[in-house]
Amino acid sequence: MLKIIKMVVIQKVTESQIPLLSDIARQTFIESHGHSASADDVAQYMDNAYHYDVLKAELQDPNCYVHFMYDNDTLIGFSKITLNVPNAHTDITPLTKLDRIYILQAFHHLHLGAALFDFNLKLAQQQQQKGFWLYTWVENTKAINFYIKKGFEIIGHYDFKISETHSNPNYVMLLDID
Numbered sequence: 001m002l003k004i005i006k007m008v009v010i011q012k013v014t015e016s017q018i019p020l021l022s023d024i025a026r027q028t029f030i031e032s033h034g035h036s037a038s039a040d041d042v043a044q045y046m047d048n049a050y051h052y053d054v055l056k057a058e059l060q061d062p063n064c065y066v067h068f069m070y071d072n073d074t075l076i077g078f079s080k081i082t083l084n085v086p087n088a089h090t091d092i093t094p095l096t097k098l099d100r101i102y103i104l105q106a107f108h109h110l111h112l113g114a115a116l117f118d119f120n121l122k123l124a125q126q127q128q129q130k131g132f133w134l135y136t137w138v139e140n141t142k143a144i145n146f147y148i149k150k151g152f153e154i155i156g157h158y159d160f161k162i163s164e165t166h167s168n169p170n171y172v173m174l175l176d177i178d
Helices: 015-033 039-049 052-060 105-110 113-126 141-149
Strands: 008-012 064-071 074-082 095-103 131-137 153-161 167-176
Touching: 008 113, 015 039, 015 052, 015 064, 015 074, 015 095, 015 105, 052 064, 064 113, 074 105, 074 113, 095 105, 095 113, 113 141, 131 141, 131 153, 141 167
Parallel strands: 095 131
Antiparallel strands: 008 064, 064 074, 074 095, 131 167, 153 167
16 A cells, blocks of 8 residues: 655745745735725735735845745745734834735635644744734635634734725634744
């Protein structure tokens, strides 16, 4: 009997990989939030958030960590955390903001989002961060349940601006990691 071993790799994104980062960011955003606003509003958000120059600046920020996740050499997701980002809903400092953690929908059944999350949590702890916070869309119950299982609490609300004419209600969630 042949045993198949999964090979999951998490790798820091380099500047030469910005086009690939933009592609997977757009695809995963559409999969998770594409129905949350009009197609024009979603396109406007993606054009701003995933523009080459924006992604390049993020990769050059020493407090920003962006990683790809591969499953058997197939790119399946990515994450972005930013160290030392305070949040008005808590006095805990220093804090890491979990900006993005996305897995392509076709790979959700592998439950690898937890491994990518744990990788980022460990990275924040290694940088002496005391908490981990994020925004999550109030209608994304799958993500909300995931974060609650990881120990997050809802500590506030935030209107996430998709475009000049559309915002989505989000929860502010916090994990005390001290």
